Amino acid sequence: MFNKILIIGCGLIGSSILRASLNKKISKKIYVHEISKKNILKIKKISSKPKILKNLNDNISEVDLIIICTPMSQYKNIIPKLNKYLTKDSIITDVGSTKSNVDMLINKKLNKSLHWIMSHPIAGSEVSGPEFGNKNLFKNKWCIIIKNKNRIKFNKVVKFWKKIGSNIAVMDKNEHDKIFAITSHLPHLIAYNLIKTAQDFQKKYKKNLVKFSAGGLRDFSRTAASNEIMWKDIFFSNKKNMIQSINSFIKNLNIFKKNINRFDEKKLKKILINSKKVRKQIIHLKQDVSKPDFGRENFK
Amino acid sequence: MFNKILIIGCGLIGSSILRASLNKKISKKIYVHEISKKNILKIKKISSKPKILKNLNDNISEVDLIIICTPMSQYKNIIPKLNKYLTKDSIITDVGSTKSNVDMLINKKLNKSLHWIMSHPIAGSEVSGPEFGNKNLFKNKWCIIIKNKNRIKFNKVVKFWKKIGSNIAVMDKNEHDKIFAITSHLPHLIAYNLIKTAQDFQKKYKKNLVKFSAGGLRDFSRTAASNEIMWKDIFFSNKKNMIQSINSFIKNLNIFKKNINRFDEKKLKKILINSKKVRKQIIHLKQDVSKPDFGRENFK
Numbered sequence: 125m126f127n128k129i130l131i132i133g134c135g136l137i138g139s140s141i142l143r144a145s146l147n148k149k150i151s152k153k154i155y156v157h158e159i160s161k162k163n164i165l166k167i168k169k170i171s172s173k174p175k176i177l178k179n180l181n182d183n184i185s186e187v188d189l190i191i192i193c194t195p196m197s198q199y200k201n202i203i204p205k206l207n208k209y210l211t212k213d214s215i216i217t218d219v220g221s222t223k224s225n226v227d228m229l230i231n232k233k234l235n236k237s238l239h240w241i242m243s244h245p246i247a248g249s250e251v252s253g254p255e256f257g258n259k260n261l262f263k264n265k266w267c268i269i270i271k272n273k274n275r276i277k278f279n280k281v282v283k284f285w286k287k288i289g290s291n292i293a294v295m296d297k298n299e300h301d302k303i304f305a306i307t308s309h310l311p312h313l314i315a316y317n318l319i320k321t322a323q324d325f326q327k328k329y330k331k332n333l334v335k336f337s338a339g340g341l342r343d344f345s346r347t348a349a350s351n352e353i354m355w356k357d358i359f360f361s362n363k364k365n366m367i368q369s370i371n372s373f374i375k376n377l378n379i380f381k382k383n384i385n386r387f388d389e390k391k392l393k394k395i396l397i398n399s400k401k402v403r404k405q406i407i408h409l410k411q412d413v414s415k416p417d418f419g420r421e422n423f424k
Numbered sequence: 425m426f427n428k429i430l431i432i433g434c435g436l437i438g439s440s441i442l443r444a445s446l447n448k449k450i451s452k453k454i455y456v457h458e459i460s461k462k463n464i465l466k467i468k469k470i471s472s473k474p475k476i477l478k479n480l481n482d483n484i485s486e487v488d489l490i491i492i493c494t495p496m497s498q499y500k501n502i503i504p505k506l507n508k509y510l511t512k513d514s515i516i517t518d519v520g521s522t523k524s525n526v527d528m529l530i531n532k533k534l535n536k537s538l539h540w541i542m543s544h545p546i547a548g549s550e551v552s553g554p555e556f557g558n559k560n561l562f563k564n565k566w567c568i569i570i571k572n573k574n575r576i577k578f579n580k581v582v583k584f585w586k587k588i589g590s591n592i593a594v595m596d597k598n599e600h601d602k603i604f605a606i607t608s609h610l611p612h613l614i615a616y617n618l619i620k621t622a623q624d625f626q627k628k629y630k631k632n633l634v635k636f637s638a639g640g641l642r643d644f645s646r647t648a649a650s651n652e653i654m655w656k657d658i659f660f661s662n663k664k665n666m667i668q669s670i671n672s673f674i675k676n677l678n679i680f681k682k683n684i685n686r687f688d689e690k691k692l693k694k695i696l697i698n699s700k701k702v703r704k705q706i707i708h709l710k711q712d713v714s715k716p717d718f719g720r721e722n723f724k
Contacts, residue, residue, distance in 0.1 A: 221639075246639050250703075251716040261718065266636060299631070306625045308639030314618055315640075317680055318611060319699040321673045325606045331599070334705045336566060339521075339546045339608030340615075340647060342712045347640060349703035352696035359684050359692065370681050373621045374674055380617055381670050384659050392659065396652035399619040403550075403649035405634045412642045412719070416551040418561065419712070 125287060126151040126188040130177070132202060133194030134158040134167050135351075136248060137219050139257030141191055144288035146171055147259045155187065166254045180205040189284060192218040196357040199229055207235045215277045216240040217284075221304065221354075222361040223270050223297040241281040242270040244300065245290060246308075250349040263289035264410075270297050305365035309358055310373065313366065315347035316355075338419060425587060426451040426488040430477070432502060433494030434458040434467050435651075436548060437519050439557030441491055444588035446471055447559045455487065466554045480505040489584060492518040496657040499529055507535045515577045516540040517584075521604065521654075522661040523570050523597040541581040542570040544600065545590060546608075550649040563589035564710075570597050605665035609658055610673065613666065615647035616655075638719060 129151040131138045138156070145154055154174040158164050164176055177183055180202070184190070187210070192202060199218070206216060216238060220226050223242050230240050245267040249256065267290035272278045282292050295303070322341055326333050337345065359366055383392040407414045429451040431438045438456070445454055454474040458464050464476055477483055480502070484490070487510070492502060499518070506516060516538060520526050523542050530540050545567040549556065567590035572578045582592050595603070622641055626633050637645065659666055683692045707714045 246636060247718070248639070249716045249718045256716055258718070265638065268636075293636075302629065303631055303633060303636055304639060306622050307633050307636045307641040310621070311618060311640030311644055313680060314614060314644075316696055316699050317673060317676050318614055319702050320676050320695055321610070321669065322606050323698065323702065324672060324676070325669070329602065331603055333603060333607050334702060334711070335709055336546060336568075336593075336603055336607045337706050337709075337711045338565065339548070339604065340611030341607040342706055343643060343647060344611055344614075345699070345703045345706050346712065346717055347643060348696075348699035352693055352700070355696055356689060356692050360687055360689075363684055366684055367681060369621065369625070370677055372624060373617060374677060376617050376620050376624070377670055377674060380613060381667060384663055384666055387660055387663075389656060389660075392656050393652055395620055396616055396648075396655055398623065399616050399645070399648035400652070402619050402623065402634060403645045406637050406642055406645050409635055409637075411634070411637045412646065416549045416556055417646055418547070418549045418558065 125283065128153045128155065128187045129189045129191065130155040130157060130184055130187040131174075132157045132180075132190060132192045133198065134163055134254050135193065135252050136254070136256050137245070137261075138191075138193035139167065139170060139254035140247070140259065140261035141193065141219075141288065142167070142174060142254075143170060143257050143259035144262060146173060148287050150284065150287060151188070155184070163254050170254065170257070180209065182209055185209050185211065187214055189280070190214060190216045192216065192220075195351075195353045196220045196222070196226065196361055197353070199226065200233065203229070203233045206238060207233075210238055212237045212239065214238070215280055217243045217281050219243060219245055220361075221308065221358045223300045225361040227270070227297050239274055239277045241272045241274070241278050242297070243281060243285060244268040244270075244304075245285065250346050252351045252354075260289065264291060265289070266291050266293050268293050268295050268300055270295060270300060301362050301365055305362055305369050309362055309366060310369045312347055312350060312355055313359060313370070314373065315344040318344045319348040342419075425583065428453045428455065428487045429489045429491065430455040430457060430484055430487040431474075432457045432480070432490060432492045433498065434463055434554050435493065435552050436554070436556050437545070437561075438491070438493035439467065439470060439554035440547070440559065440561035441493065441519075441588065442467070442474060442554075443470060443557050443559035444562060446473060448587050450584065450587060451488070455484070463554050470554065470557070480509065482509055485509050485511065487514055489580070490514060490516045492516065492520075495651075495653045496520045496522070496526065496661055497653070499526065500533065503529070503533045506538060507533075510538055512537045512539065514538070515580055517543045517581050519543060519545055520661075521608065521658045523600045525661040527570070527597050539574055539577045541572045541574070541578050542597070543581060543585060544568040544570075544604075545585065550646050552651045552654075560589065564591060565589070566591050566593050568593050568595050568600055570595060570600060601662050601665055605662055605669050609662055609666060610669045612647055612650060612655055613659060613670070614673070615644040618644045619648040642719075
């Protein structure tokens with residue numbers, strides 16, 4: 125498919141792309157740019173095939189596809205090097221979780237002759253690091269690709285993600301940021317906020333809550349263990365949508381509070397029943413399995 | 425251990441107690457009181473051993489242990505029958521998720537000669553119904569037992585839960601309700617509220633969010649698919665603690681909003697990093713497994 129691809133930043137997502145690319149023979153040569161020495165050692169254990177680049181210089185000038193998998197706050201440091209060493213023949217893509225900010229950065233900083241097709245694979249976990257990568261991470265998962273006028277290069281990016289297993293959805297950057305504010309960014313923020321609230325309680329009452337977290341808190345703690353650099357970047361990058369969705373969330377919490385305060389059985393039950401419908405849709409759309417969850421310990 | 429036990433209400437929890445009791449030979453005879461015809465058919469499939477009682481009358485007068493597993497809003501209808509047919513020799517327990525309200529009901533409505541030792545097994549799932557029960561549901565899970573002056577009967581309830589696999593923690597009713605407001609009731613309310621917020625968004629913007637729920641929303645939808653009767657009861661029963669914890673949650677959300685608005689990197693990162701500590705404690709205390717979660721589809 126490609127002669128040379130370059131993965132910049134090889135953590136969970138980067139190393140999953142690496143593994144999938146090796147597995148699907150996406151490219152004759154695979155370059156990996158990673159600055160963490162610890163990560164480089166781990167990447168070498170995955171395969172000896174990729175060439176590790178410690179610096180980005182004219183060694184990248186003939187790369188067909190660059191996939192940027194660093195936290196978004198790093199993009200501004202990478203772009204000057206792309207400007208310096210790439211030609212119009214290369215395609216740049218990224219895996220960042222927000223897109224309006226990346227688009228703004230591209231417009232401001234990227235050479236007009238270069239081509240960046242933004243993508244966002246909807247896959248991941250609470251863990252970070254190349255050792256957790258998986259060649260099937262993207263299999264049957266959505267990858268959002270942002271509309272772009274360059275049909276040829278756009279189609280190549282689509283082909284790349286399809287080849288490593290993704291289902292493709294095409295969106296406008298603003299639509300993307302609005303949707304994922306609700307389906308991903310707000311849930312993460314809420315999980316962090318719940319853990320913070322539990323910590324405050326624990327401090328105030330000196331009770332060991334965590335011991336009894338299996339009834340609900342535990343599941344949120346998983347989401348709230350996600351990478352702090354990545355998520356700080358996301359919350360800042362999607363600021364306007366985050367503020368809006370936090371406000372809607374608080375509005376609904378106040379309605380909840382009112383219903384509890386008034387013992388309004390009918391209204392409360394209606395909200396709870398409606399939630400089940402979403403669950404049914406999620407299972408119907410194969411975004412989760414229907415198998416009930418009793419905690420992840422296995423019953424014997 | 426017992427001659428006769430009676431399980432009142434045989435859904436997920438009741439049928440798990442039934443299965444565990446059969447498995448551990450807890451009692452010579454097991455009675456089950458269930459009013460749903462659909463559930464009775466399902467219970468008969470589990471085992472032919474338990475005797476199904478369609479009504480509670482003098483058939484229960486010699487039961488050693490009664491375990492009430494109905495939604496808490498049913499307790500007030502059951503107590504008059506216990507008053508009428510039980511003697512001081514029986515022990516009553518329940519599995520309700522809040523305790524101050526049950527204590528109040530006992531003080532008001534239960535005959536002074538009868539003994540009710542309150543318990544709360546920390547186990548369950550988003551699904552309801554006897555078909556989802558499991559004999560190992562309580563294995564290595566906490567069961568909270570509320571302090572009681574009758575040592576002999578208290579010890580018998582402890583023994584019962586231990587025998588079916590629970591770890592025992594003893595608490596005061598108010599302490600219990602405070603702790604589980606944070607570790608269980610607030611997380612459920614928050615999950616319901618998040619789904620409601622997503623539904624509002626979907627209605628307003630006519631976007632199919634659910635399709636893209638794998639990035640976070642999906643996991644909350646599972647919690648928010650829990651039984652609406654049970655959870656309405658819990659929110660009302662623990663009203664004071666719920667209102668307090670919703671208020672703390674909103675306070676923290678406003679801090680979050682402020683940090684995002686001001687791009688306060690340092691403060692935001694601190695909150696996110698602190699969350700990880702809770703996750704570590706939860707895994708250390710064996711309340712969850714450390715295995716990362718990539719969604720519950722299996723990688724092949």
